Amino acid sequence: MLLLLLFAAIAIIAAILVxxxxxxxxxxxxxxxxxxxxxGIFFCLDADFLGIVQILVYVGGxxxxxxxxxxxxxxxxxxxxxxxxxxxxxxxxxxxxxxxxITAAAFRTPLVTSFYTADPEGTTRSTGELxxxxxxxxxxxxxxxxxxxxxxxxxxxxxxxx
Amino acid sequence: xxxxxxxxxxxxxxxxxxxxFFGKRLKGVSAYIGIAAISASFxxxxxxxxxxLGGAQKYEVNPEWLNLGAVKFGMxxxxxxxxxxxxxxxxxVSLLVQIYSIGYMHGDPRYPRYYAYLGLFTFSMLLLVxxxxxxxxxxxxxxxxxxxxxxxxxxxxxKSASDAGRKAFITNKFGDFGFSIGIxxxxxxxxxxxxxxxxxxxxxxxxxxxxxxxAGILVFCGAIGKSxxxxxxxxxxxxxxxxxxVSALIHAATMVAAGVYLVARTYFLYAASPAxxxxxxxxxxxxxxxxxxxxxxxxxxxxxxxxxxxxQLGYMIMALGVGGFTAGMFHLTTHAFFKALLFLxxxxxxxxxxxxxxxxxxxxxxxxxxxMVTFFIACLAIAGIPPFSxxxxxxEVLLAAFNYSKPIYIVATFTAFMTAFYMFRLFFxxxxxxxRTKLHPHESPYSMTIPLMVLAVLSVVAGWLFVQGHxxxxxVHFKEGAAEEGNALVVWISIAASVIGIGLASAIYVFKxxxxxxxxxKFPRIHKVLIxxxxxxxxxxxxxxKPSLNLARRLFSFDAKYVDGAVNLTGLVNVIISxxxxxxxxxxVDGAVNxxxxxxxxxxxxxxxxxxxxxxNYMFLLVAGAALAxxxxxxxx
Amino acid sequence: xxLLPFIGLSAIIFAIGIYGALTRRNAIGILMxxxxxxxxxxxxxxxxxxxxxxxxxxxxxxxxxIITIAAAEAAVGLAIILSLYRQIKTVYVEKINIxxx
Numbered sequence: 001m002l003l004l005l006l007f008a009a010i011a012i013i014a015a016i017l018v019x020x021x022x023x024x025x026x027x028x029x030x031x032x033x034x035x036x037x038x039x040g041i042f043f044c045l046d047a048d049f050l051g052i053v054q055i056l057v058y059v060g061g062x063x064x065x066x067x068x069x070x071x072x073x074x075x076x077x078x079x080x081x082x083x084x085x086x087x088x089x090x091x092x093x094x095x096x097x098x099x100x101x102i103t104a105a106a107f108r109t110p111l112v113t114s115f116y117t118a119d120p121e122g123t124t125r126s127t128g129e130l131x132x133x134x135x136x137x138x139x140x141x142x143x144x145x146x147x148x149x150x151x152x153x154x155x156x157x158x159x160x161x162x
Numbered sequence: 163x164x165x166x167x168x169x170x171x172x173x174x175x176x177x178x179x180x181x182x183f184f185g186k187r188l189k190g191v192s193a194y195i196g197i198a199a200i201s202a203s204f205x206x207x208x209x210x211x212x213x214x215l216g217g218a219q220k221y222e223v224n225p226e227w228l229n230l231g232a233v234k235f236g237m238x239x240x241x242x243x244x245x246x247x248x249x250x251x252x253x254x255v256s257l258l259v260q261i262y263s264i265g266y267m268h269g270d271p272r273y274p275r276y277y278a279y280l281g282l283f284t285f286s287m288l289l290l291v292x293x294x295x296x297x298x299x300x301x302x303x304x305x306x307x308x309x310x311x312x313x314x315x316x317x318x319x320x321k322s323a324s325d326a327g328r329k330a331f332i333t334n335k336f337g338d339f340g341f342s343i344g345i346x347x348x349x350x351x352x353x354x355x356x357x358x359x360x361x362x363x364x365x366x367x368x369x370x371x372x373x374x375x376x377a378g379i380l381v382f383c384g385a386i387g388k389s390x391x392x393x394x395x396x397x398x399x400x401x402x403x404x405x406x407x408v409s410a411l412i413h414a415a416t417m418v419a420a421g422v423y424l425v426a427r428t429y430f431l432y433a434a435s436p437a438x439x440x441x442x443x444x445x446x447x448x449x450x451x452x453x454x455x456x457x458x459x460x461x462x463x464x465x466x467x468x469x470x471x472x473x474q475l476g477y478m479i480m481a482l483g484v485g486g487f488t489a490g491m492f493h494l495t496t497h498a499f500f501k502a503l504l505f506l507x508x509x510x511x512x513x514x515x516x517x518x519x520x521x522x523x524x525x526x527x528x529x530x531x532x533x534m535v536t537f538f539i540a541c542l543a544i545a546g547i548p549p550f551s552x553x554x555x556x557x558e559v560l561l562a563a564f565n566y567s568k569p570i571y572i573v574a575t576f577t578a579f580m581t582a583f584y585m586f587r588l589f590f591x592x593x594x595x596x597x598r599t600k601l602h603p604h605e606s607p608y609s610m611t612i613p614l615m616v617l618a619v620l621s622v623v624a625g626w627l628f629v630q631g632h633x634x635x636x637x638v639h640f641k642e643g644a645a646e647e648g649n650a651l652v653v654w655i656s657i658a659a660s661v662i663g664i665g666l667a668s669a670i671y672v673f674k675x676x677x678x679x680x681x682x683x684k685f686p687r688i689h690k691v692l693i694x695x696x697x698x699x700x701x702x703x704x705x706x707x708k709p710s711l712n713l714a715r716r717l718f719s720f721d722a723k724y725v726d727g728a729v730n731l732t733g734l735v736n737v738i739i740s741x742x743x744x745x746x747x748x749x750x751v752d753g754a755v756n757x758x759x760x761x762x763x764x765x766x767x768x769x770x771x772x773x774x775x776x777x778x779n780y781m782f783l784l785v786a787g788a789a790l791a792x793x794x795x796x797x798x799x
Numbered sequence: 800x801x802l803l804p805f806i807g808l809s810a811i812i813f814a815i816g817i818y819g820a821l822t823r824r825n826a827i828g829i830l831m832x833x834x835x836x837x838x839x840x841x842x843x844x845x846x847x848x849x850x851x852x853x854x855x856x857x858x859x860x861x862x863x864x865i866i867t868i869a870a871a872e873a874a875v876g877l878a879i880i881l882s883l884y885r886q887i888k889t890v891y892v893e894k895i896n897i898x899x900x
Contacts (some may be wrong), residue, residue: 004682054550067617087778087779087782090786091782091784094782094785094786094789095785095789097790097793098785098788098789098792101789101792101793101796102792104796105796107791108796
């Protein structure tokens, strides 16, 4: 329980830092922290498999990709430049409005919920079973999507400028 | 075989995919890929067509595509006699055009891309034909529009071509706007988009009265755009900037016929609403007449054909409006053959003579025998001389008009007369007489002349074959019933009108009984109106009003110098036209147009500021809108 | 009522993500903000799975697909940014407006 609160707090702080830091490299590192804390939240919610996927794919894969991209594109000392555009104030207002609206909407929706109980078995087994039975086709399609994205990325990034 | 009809559209799509991705490596081979795919489609269509001739039943597959609780969308296909005829028309013309293009587009730097676009177009057109619901129809409708845009602007280095592409696309959007509202309305009232189910809802009375009429007119808006009916006809003449085979395929035989097909496919709307079908009928007949008058004065070979297409489309639309369901579709079929032939013949002329202006041509028949003979056959067909195909279909159209309303019939017959006249004016000026300028014409290669010959044969026999034992009637009919009785009077009057038209044309251009330019000198103002296409373009587009008027003035003085180009029949309708001219010129052009254009300009100036080009600004508006929507939904309600 | 704090959490993270996407000038920063939004949705789903007494673990299956799509998106997005950078030597989105007339 306490762990959950801790992870949530870290996640929010890291998320805020991701969007407000000036140095894009630092942003990427805080994004890694954020993703790790989200993985922590997943573990606390008995989604062990998902937590591991999160760490493997996000922290292990996407963050590395992003770091590469940052290093390849920031020859200019971008840390000195203003990193946000002029619609900052408006954007803050709209986002606060949206967040409060979503929360309020959730409060107004009647939901039957249970209290927190740790599940000793975890959900990995049921997840695996579902993935290979009911959701086998979407699973395979997802792999095709990944393959296509892979090829697309190679084509896009590999082409030499004209 | 019929169960596999859905494969037909996807073969050209496969050709498109291969050509667009591997076109650079394939080069010349791309043509054969396209032709192979479309040949397979054509053979399948042929099999389906004969299955229906043999009495096959309508076949519909409607699998569920999207399930939103109470609302379910199907995404299937529907094949019946009408579909089989359209499949034949589309695949055959597309096949011939692709063969023809081997010669015509030879040496073009974007040759593979051209075949890719043709494949895309054929795919979307075939999808449109087999669609079984409004949603799928609309999607393929837009796809057809996109491929037409790509093909009109194919030579985009030429400014006029890219402009024409844009004009076609934007003009069509006006019609599509109405079409989409009509679809939403039908969906809101019937809860389904499937053609059969909507028809059922209408027969049950779920959709009736003024709502039905409005829905019918809104759906017809789509047809007005695609089939270039007045007042959205302006894009079609400009669309002639595209490669000529494209004009033959898209802007003569198939895509522009999509509007007619739409009205036919959704005929249950019009059959149930006399008011909506009256709108269809009067739009059609007005367009038929209006476009024919413009064809009298045009001097560009492709533009004459374009106006003639608009006019003939008006004919088909009118036929549907007056209740001649079979007649309209019949005319669509025969027209597809002979108009494609005319365009391909014009392409051959342009290819051989390297000019499009008929005032520069003349005497080409000596050098281009095959082209001349096939062109002549097509002219006879469109003029409606028996036993050519145009005669049978035009006759049925006129018969339907005769039974519906006499004024419409009279105007339709008069239009038939004008059609015969301007087609033969074109023919005589191009192929007979003395050569006016120094050209070095030569006959086109076989890849171009063979499609011409195939189409010529079809133009001769298609009409006759289809009336044998009411074959066409049995394939394409709205409801079961006896065929309309023939009317000998109608037949003879229509033949007489055509013969008089041809006679007048030959009197002027062959026998010189009436001096060339006689009517133009006598009625210069009318000529000016016609050559300026009734000022409709100016009406729409203030930004070009000045250049256009300058051009008009220059054209006018140009005409005054040259004893050439003619407006001949307008003397007969002098009174009507001068009145219309007055209304257009004084009240509309000078007054309302400027006002409308000013409003549009200042309005778009304001709107332009919103278009910053920064995605984040757009996204901000999106988020703000979403936030507002949530707030309104949860706190104000 | 254990679900609501999680919905609140995901709403906050989602809003932060949107804020980032709206205001970041660096295209990579925008991509990172998108990742924040994806994660907010995932938290929501996992929490709902935990507290709504669902029969099977649908709330865990779905995030797996979302992560898949996010990975694909990141790969393609970064590739686009790289090739843009090669072409016009910038990753600042307000400079990338060559499509504007």
